[in-house]
Amino acid sequence: xxxxxxxxxxxxxxxxxxxxxxxxxxxxxxxxxxxxxxxxxxxxxxxxxxxxxxxxxxxxxxxxxxxxxxxxxxxxxxxxxxxxxxxxxxxxxxxxxxxxxxxxxxxxxxxxxxxxxxxxxxxxxxxxxxxxxxxxxxxxxxxxxxxxxxxxxxxxxxxxxxxxxxxxxxxxxxxxxxxxxxxxxxxxxxxxxxxxxxxxxxxxxxxxxxxxxxxxxxxxxxxxxxxxxxxxxxxxxxxxxxxxxxxxxxxxxxxxxxxxxxxxxxxxxxxxxxxxxxxxxxxxxxxxxxxxxxxxxxxxxxxxxxxxxxx
Amino acid sequence: xxxxxxxxxxxxxxxxxxxxxxxxxxxxxxxxxxxxxxxxxxxxxxxxxxxxxxxxxxxxxxxxxxxxxxxxxxxxxxxxxxxxxxxxxxxxxxxxxxxxxxxxxxxxxxxxxxxxxxxxxxxxxxxxxxxxxxxxxxxxxxxxxxxxxxxxxxxxxxxxxxxxxxxxxxxxxxxxxxxxxxxxxxxxxxxxxxxxxxxxxxxxxxxxxxxxxxxxxxxxxxxxxxxxxxxxxxxxxxxxxxxxxxxxxxxxxxxxxxxxxxxxxxxxxxxxxxxxxxxxxxxxxxxxxxxxxxxxxxxxxxxxxxxxxxxxxxxxxxxxxxxxxxxxxxxxxxxxxxxxxxxxxxxxxxxxxxxxxxxxxxxxxxxxxxxxxxxxxxxxxxxxxxxxxxxxxxxxxxxxxx
Numbered sequence: 001x002x003x004x005x006x007x008x009x010x011x012x013x014x015x016x017x018x019x020x021x022x023x024x025x026x027x028x029x030x031x032x033x034x035x036x037x038x039x040x041x042x043x044x045x046x047x048x049x050x051x052x053x054x055x056x057x058x059x060x061x062x063x064x065x066x067x068x069x070x071x072x073x074x075x076x077x078x079x080x081x082x083x084x085x086x087x088x089x090x091x092x093x094x095x096x097x098x099x100x101x102x103x104x105x106x107x108x109x110x111x112x113x114x115x116x117x118x119x120x121x122x123x124x125x126x127x128x129x130x131x132x133x134x135x136x137x138x139x140x141x142x143x144x145x146x147x148x149x150x151x152x153x154x155x156x157x158x159x160x161x162x163x164x165x166x167x168x169x170x171x172x173x174x175x176x177x178x179x180x181x182x183x184x185x186x187x188x189x190x191x192x193x194x195x196x197x198x199x200x201x202x203x204x205x206x207x208x209x210x211x212x213x214x215x216x217x218x219x220x221x222x223x224x225x226x227x228x229x230x231x232x233x234x235x236x237x238x239x240x241x242x243x244x245x246x247x248x249x250x251x252x253x254x255x256x257x258x259x260x261x262x263x264x265x266x267x268x269x270x271x272x273x274x275x276x277x278x279x280x281x282x283x284x285x286x287x288x289x290x291x292x293x294x295x296x297x298x299x300x301x302x303x304x305x306x307x308x309x310x311x
Numbered sequence: 312x313x314x315x316x317x318x319x320x321x322x323x324x325x326x327x328x329x330x331x332x333x334x335x336x337x338x339x340x341x342x343x344x345x346x347x348x349x350x351x352x353x354x355x356x357x358x359x360x361x362x363x364x365x366x367x368x369x370x371x372x373x374x375x376x377x378x379x380x381x382x383x384x385x386x387x388x389x390x391x392x393x394x395x396x397x398x399x400x401x402x403x404x405x406x407x408x409x410x411x412x413x414x415x416x417x418x419x420x421x422x423x424x425x426x427x428x429x430x431x432x433x434x435x436x437x438x439x440x441x442x443x444x445x446x447x448x449x450x451x452x453x454x455x456x457x458x459x460x461x462x463x464x465x466x467x468x469x470x471x472x473x474x475x476x477x478x479x480x481x482x483x484x485x486x487x488x489x490x491x492x493x494x495x496x497x498x499x500x501x502x503x504x505x506x507x508x509x510x511x512x513x514x515x516x517x518x519x520x521x522x523x524x525x526x527x528x529x530x531x532x533x534x535x536x537x538x539x540x541x542x543x544x545x546x547x548x549x550x551x552x553x554x555x556x557x558x559x560x561x562x563x564x565x566x567x568x569x570x571x572x573x574x575x576x577x578x579x580x581x582x583x584x585x586x587x588x589x590x591x592x593x594x595x596x597x598x599x600x601x602x603x604x605x606x607x608x609x610x611x612x613x614x615x616x617x618x619x620x621x622x623x624x625x626x627x628x629x630x631x632x633x634x635x636x637x638x639x640x641x642x643x644x645x646x647x648x649x650x651x652x653x654x655x656x657x658x659x660x661x662x663x664x665x666x667x668x669x670x671x672x673x674x675x676x677x678x679x680x681x682x683x684x685x686x687x688x689x690x691x692x693x694x695x696x697x698x699x700x701x702x703x704x705x706x707x708x709x710x711x712x713x
Contacts, residue, residue, distance in 0.1 A: 024530045031523045038520070140352045142546055142576035147554070154555050160529055163554035166522055235554070236519045237546035237576070239350050245517040277523035284512040284527050288484060 023158030024281060030157065032277030033270075034166035037173030038232050040269035042246060043253040044180060044262050045224030051260020051310040052197045052217045054116065055108070058123045061247030062130035063096050063222045067229025068145075068238045069138050070095045075145045075233075082148040089230045096226025097219045104218045109211055131240065140240055145233040165235060172231065176224075180262055183220070193217050197260065197310050252291075256298050258305030267306050271298070338381045339374075339640065341630065342401030344394050344412035344422060345437070347386040350543055351414045353572050357619030358436050358626075359384060362411075364611055365627030375634045380627070383407070387418050394418030398425055408640060409434065411626055416440035416486065423452045432645055434629070436622045439487055439541075441494065444669045445703070446711050450646055453629075454669040455622050457590055459487065461674070462566045463494025465588050465701040466537065469676040469694065471502040475534035475562055481512040481524065482539025488513065491566060492539035499537075509533050521547055525555060535562035545573050553582035562586060569677045569690035571617045581688040585679045588696070590672045591621040591658065595693050604657035625661060625670060628654040662698070666705035671698030 046060045070092035075084035103126070111119060147165060154161035184190040192213050196203045204210045228246075236242065253272050257264025272291045279290025298306060343362070345355045359382075366380040374380060383405055387394035394413055401407045402425075410426055411434040413419050419438035426433035427449045434453045435443050441460035443452060457465075480496055482488040492511070499506050509531045512524050528536060536557065540548050545565060557563055567573060568587030593605045593615040604624070608616040632654050637644035650665040662671045677690025 024526055027526045028523060031526060035520050035523060140350055142353060142543060144546060144577055144580060146580050160526060161555045163522060232519055235550055237543045239543045241350060241517060280524050281527050284510050288513060288515050
């Protein structure tokens with residue numbers, strides 16, 4: 001009887017290991033990671049603004065949407081293909097950065113002294129304004145950015161097809177993460193912004209133009225939203241309303257990781273992306289639930305998020 | 312001063328009254344409630360544009376019973392509560408004779424309920440809920456567009472003869488997704504008892520990247536994947552299907568995959584070999600009626616008509632012919648005239664079925680394929696499924712209405 005049980009347990013463990021290293025799981029991890037990349041890029045921008053400026057920018061999703069629409073326009077101007085795509089990924093986020101610069105200088109910079117709830121409502125009003133602006137400029141039709149031939153098709157990974165574009169996202173993600181790390185930790189600008197996040201008055205007192213620092217951080221954060229939109233544009237339908245689902249997820253990720261902490265955003269995005277892709281594997285019909293369940297679990301053990309919040 | 316104002320007000324009031332009286336006397340008013348802003352307007356503009364084109368032709372020939380048909384529109388912004396309020400406003404203030412719309416199933420059911428109480432005819436021009444002319448059907452509501460039950464039966468009709476045995480249903484987690492997925496599987500199982508459902512996958516509406524949901528399906532190796540997505544979800548799936556070349560390993564079926572709004576948006580990026588069904592294709596059937604319709608539509612709007620154009624056109628023809636048959640502007644007589652009425656259309660003669668008030672449109676089945684003629688994909692291997700073959704039977708409807 002004892003031997004029987006031991007054999008059974010060993011068998012179960014082996015089965016589990018075999019299942020874990022199956023092609024499906026490996027593929028799902030890769031797919032989950034490629035999804036993490038987009039989520040991280042957008043959420044890190046949100047977190048950056050949240051940490052330094054203390055603005056819960058709900059319009060962040062709208063900037064992501066504008067990034068995707070701009071990518072569509074740029075790609076068309078350059079006649080699609082690989083040139084169109086590359087120009088789109090470079091120019092669309094810059095365009096979004098320009099929009100955010102105007103908005104920050106024109107409106108937000110005058111309201112930093114106001115209460116949080118005011119800023120919160122202001123960003124919400126921008127969701128509506130941007131939504132209508134997009135409709136006026138681009139209309140309500142469906143638009144898609146053509147995937148350059150270079151990225152078309154899929155490569156077999158352990159016998160399962162894996163889209164090449166998702167694969168290339170896996171390479172872009174670490175680049176963005178390293179770039180952000182360098183900006184935040186190695187530049188004077190990054191150091192000032194971190195200091196300003198902790199004690200704004202003190203930074204102002206030593207003669208630094210805090211308003212300018214805030215502006216730069218806001219623009220970088222929005223640039224990231226635009227970059228996320230441009231990167232996602234070839235695999236989705238660029239359409240009004242694409243901001244709504246994403247902003248929800250981005251906020252959950254930021255809350256899970258710790259408000260204002262960029263590495264928290266990375267961790268949160270990883271958890272969100274991987275629980276989603278692996279959850280689908282475990283229980284396809286209810287795969288949708290897993291990332292949200294993960295949020296609940298994380299927050300019930302660490303209500304302030306996984307990493308140290310700057311708030 | 313006060314007196315002057317009173318006089319002024321009365322004059323204004325009288326003018327208003329006069330205007331509405333004169334309208335009441337000389338025109339038939341149709342009130343359209345639909346989504347004219349946001350993504351669904353991709354579909355709804357074709358309905359109203361085509362309706363406008365059709366009634367202009369009717370009015371040019373002297374109208375119906377000596378009266379011109381007029382219409383007015385309200386944007387319900389894809390919101391059932393707003394839609395219902397607007398329908399009420401159209402009936403109370405604009406005094407419309409007929410209500411029509413909408414693309415939102417919730418709004419359509421709410422307006423249908425209102426129409427039943429007010430005893431005013433309501434023509435549903437786009438919403439896909441099977442409850443509209445099914446469970447919650449009544450004397451005053453008419454279904455023009457196809458609904459999820461019909462889509463399911465048409466799907467089964469198209470694939471039952473194919474050698475598929477193992478099926479997988481995947482789609483967006485909302486009412487349309489589940490309704491169309493369930494109906495398709497139900498009818499496939501009924502027509503093909505040996506069919507097996509290996510599993511289902513559901514993701515939330517608007518999910519940007521659906522790649523994570525596909526691997527488990529690939530591993531299960533179904534013979535056919537039935538996609539239950541709508542609107543923008545269709546495009547996300549079609550893009551991924553091309554990237555992963557899904558059609559090589561399994562049959563892929565998506566209602567409206569061959570529809571113009573999807574294929575035109577994707578251009579040459581659309582995948583070949585995806586099966587689908589739709590009520591209208593501007594290049595098929597190649598009859599003089601369809602060609603004339605397409606030419607007229609192109610001349611007026613400088614674009615080929617999409618599926619909504621057929622719905623709008625059929626609505627206009629039904630209204631005109633039903634009043635002609637009724638002989639006077641009377642709601643009850645209009646309803647009776649509508650029942651069993653046949654009208655001409657670009658896709659042939661269409662009958663408004665008496666038992667459930669559902670228009671018997673043909674359904675076109677096809678497979679996406681590249682075409683040298685257009686810079687987007689079109690449907691190949693087209694097969695016409697006549698209305699009588701894929702509409703639920705009157706017995707079925709009576710059973711669900713109990």
